Amino acid sequence: MELICPIDQRCSHQIAALLRPPSPPIVQEYFDQLISKRKCQGIKVKQNGDFGKGVFAETDFEEEQLIFKDEMLVGVQHPSNKVILIIFIIFLFFWSLNMFNGLHFIVFPNFQIDCLVCSYCFKFIGSIEKQIGRKLYLKTLGIGNSSHNGCQRNSSDDEEDDHYVQNHHSSEDGASSSSGSTIPLPMMAVESLMNGELALPYSNKFPLPSVVSCLGGCEEAFYCSKSCAETDWESSHYLLCTGEKSESRSRKALLKFIQHANETNDIFLLAAKAISFTILRYRKLKASHMSEQEKPASSILGTDLSLLLEAWKPISIGHKRRWWDCIALPDDIDASDEATFRREIQELAFTSLQLLKEAIFDKECELLFSLEIYGHIIGMFELNNLDLVVASPVEDYFLYIDDLPYPEKKEAEKITQPYLDALGEDYSNCCQGTAFFPLQSCMNHSCCPNAKAFKREEDRDGQATIIALRPICNGEEVTISYIDEDLPFEERQALLADYGFRCRCPRCLDEEP
Numbered sequence: 359m360e361l362i363c364p365i366d367q368r369c370s371h372q373i374a375a376l377l378r379p380p381s382p383p384i385v386q387e388y389f390d391q392l393i394s395k396r397k398c399q400g401i402k403v404k405q406n407g408d409f410g411k412g413v414f415a416e417t418d419f420e421e422e423q424l425i426f427k428d429e430m431l432v433g434v435q436h437p438s439n440k441v442i443l444i445i446f447i448i449f450l451f452f453w454s455l456n457m458f459n460g461l462h463f464i465v466f467p468n469f470q471i472d473c474l475v476c477s478y479c480f481k482f483i484g485s486i487e488k489q490i491g492r493k494l495y496l497k498t499l500g501i502g503n504s505s506h507n508g509c510q511r512n513s514s515d516d517e518e519d520d521h522y523v524q525n526h527h528s529s530e531d532g533a534s535s536s537s538g539s540t541i542p543l544p545m546m547a548v549e550s551l552m553n554g555e556l557a558l559p560y561s562n563k564f565p566l567p568s569v570v571s572c573l574g575g576c577e578e579a580f581y582c583s584k585s586c587a588e589t590d591w592e593s594s595h596y597l598l599c600t601g602e603k604s605e606s607r608s609r610k611a612l613l614k615f616i617q618h619a620n621e622t623n624d625i626f627l628l629a630a631k632a633i634s635f636t637i638l639r640y641r642k643l644k645a646s647h648m649s650e651q652e653k654p655a656s657s658i659l660g661t662d663l664s665l666l667l668e669a670w671k672p673i674s675i676g677h678k679r680r681w682w683d684c685i686a687l688p689d690d691i692d693a694s695d696e697a698t699f700r701r702e703i704q705e706l707a708f709t710s711l712q713l714l715k716e717a718i719f720d721k722e723c724e725l726l727f728s729l730e731i732y733g734h735i736i737g738m739f740e741l742n743n744l745d746l747v748v749a750s751p752v753e754d755y756f757l758y759i760d761d762l763p764y765p766e767k768k769e770a771e772k773i774t775q776p777y778l779d780a781l782g783e784d785y786s787n788c789c790q791g792t793a794f795f796p797l798q799s800c801m802n803h804s805c806c807p808n809a810k811a812f813k814r815e816e817d818r819d820g821q822a823t824i825i826a827l828r829p830i831c832n833g834e835e836v837t838i839s840y841i842d843e844d845l846p847f848e849e850r851q852a853l854l855a856d857y858g859f860r861c862r863c864p865r866c867l868d869e870e871p
């Protein structure tokens with residue numbers, strides 16, 4: 359049965375206008391402004407390279423030098439890395455009623471655990487005690503799915519995306535729990551961490567910003583500052599908040615949409631942010647346009663598409679294809695089943711879109727709710743996203759204790775070791791998610807790259823950080839590797855085929871049989 363999206367049928371011309379790449383002068387102006395805003399004047403986005411857009415050095419860079427940092431346009435923490443707070447609150451409620459009084463020890467199953475981070479900039483927030491206490495609480499609930507330690511990619515992620523892992527320091531040596539499995543802790547000990555009664559030794563060496571609540575009152579978003587809370591609210595959360603002050607059309611529908619995304623693919627949460635971001639930009643543009651013209655809304659109906667095109671510009675600039683056309687065929691799907699697989703992906707996107715439409719539909723921006731647009735937004739994320747990784751201060755804390763001189767270390771460990779044992783290997787879990795970075799997404803691939811996406815010790819938020827792998831001269835293109843470039847030629851080409859292209863970097867041209 360054919361999927362029919364009425365908006366696609368009715369508005370095919372306007373949808374084609376939204377999907378048409380902006381003209382080169384518009385693209386240039388957009389990136390020049392972005393580079394100036396980011397204060398990364400050492401680079402320029404050029405459009406006339408061999409592979410379309412690319413990032414070029416405008417100065418010389420030394421090996422290991424920071425080339426630029428890029429702020430995400432939209433990003434999400436993976437649901438498996440974040441507590442589902444509704445369950446958490448129910449748990450706390452029963453606990454406050456002393457309904458768990460009979461339970462004197464918490465049993466810690468081997469589940470992946472959460473990181474409490476700012477929902478806008480992804481910095482860790484609260485305190486070392488809150489981070490640890492919360493992790494231990496949640497372990498008792500068994501929230502999350504499969505456990506994987508440290509900051510490695512989820513096994514369900516594509517192997518070919520490994521280049522996008524922004525590694526940070528390894529936790530191979532240093533602090534460790536006394537056994538591979540976790541050791542239960544008395545409930546009181548965990549509770550006193552959570553409510554701030556217990557201060558762990560030396561935790562003041564790792565201060566974290568206090569937790570700021572969501573402006574809409576939801577229990578899913580938390581921030582490191584009022585400014586992050588306000589910026590997130592204005593850029594997309596206003597429509598996607600599930601709290602009392604939510605401006606969504608239906609909170610129930612929104613919860614359904616979120617649940618569906620959590621159960622299927624969190625790329626839908628990112629797509630929802632992109633749509634909400636565009637709707638809110640459109641409303642702002644329209645309001646300022648109206649006040650400039652001093653005319654009522656009805657009189658500028660004819661210019662709506664141009665306002666929507668302007669609001670959509672940051673998304674329109676990203677390289678994109680339809681999700682179900684560009685997604686890599688998983689290894690376990692036979693080539694003869696490819697058409698069915700792609701069809702199922704399209705149906706999944708359609709289901710998600712219907713749920714989102716019920717939750718935040720806006721008649722004036724209805725083009726954004728067409729399946730064609732939804733498919734292209736998700737496809738853009740599929741082709742351009744970078745893994746979001748922020749190292750955990752909890753790991754740093756335990757490493758610090760481990761590095762203390764002997765008498766201090768022994769004293770401190772009397773208190774900290776039971777917590778480390780209860781956390782087990784999960785003590786080093788970092789914040790993980792996925793995000794779209796406008797400048798970084800212009801970087802082309804090379805199998806002999808001169809740069810890498812890499813977080814340094816001081817990079818403790820969700821920004822993308824690009825570092826020179828070797829000296830780079832003024833005028834040279836800055837490239838990263840999307841895959842493991844140490845693989846042989848054919849394997850590299852096979853992995854890059856999943857990105858929809860055959861590599862024509864100097865090394866591949868040289869190695870081509």
Ligand SMILES: C[S@@+](CC[C@H](N)C(=O)[O-])C[C@H]1O[C@@H](n2cnc3c(N)ncnc32)[C@H](O)[C@@H]1O
Nearest residue numbers: 409410411677799800801802803859861862863
């Ligand atoms: C993330 S985008 C990079 C920016 C892109 N050039 C643009 O114009 O938006 C990746 C796309 O750039 C092109 N590309 C990047 N590196 C390439 C390479 N080494 N060989 C051939 N095409 C490449 C491919 O079309 C690929 O799908």
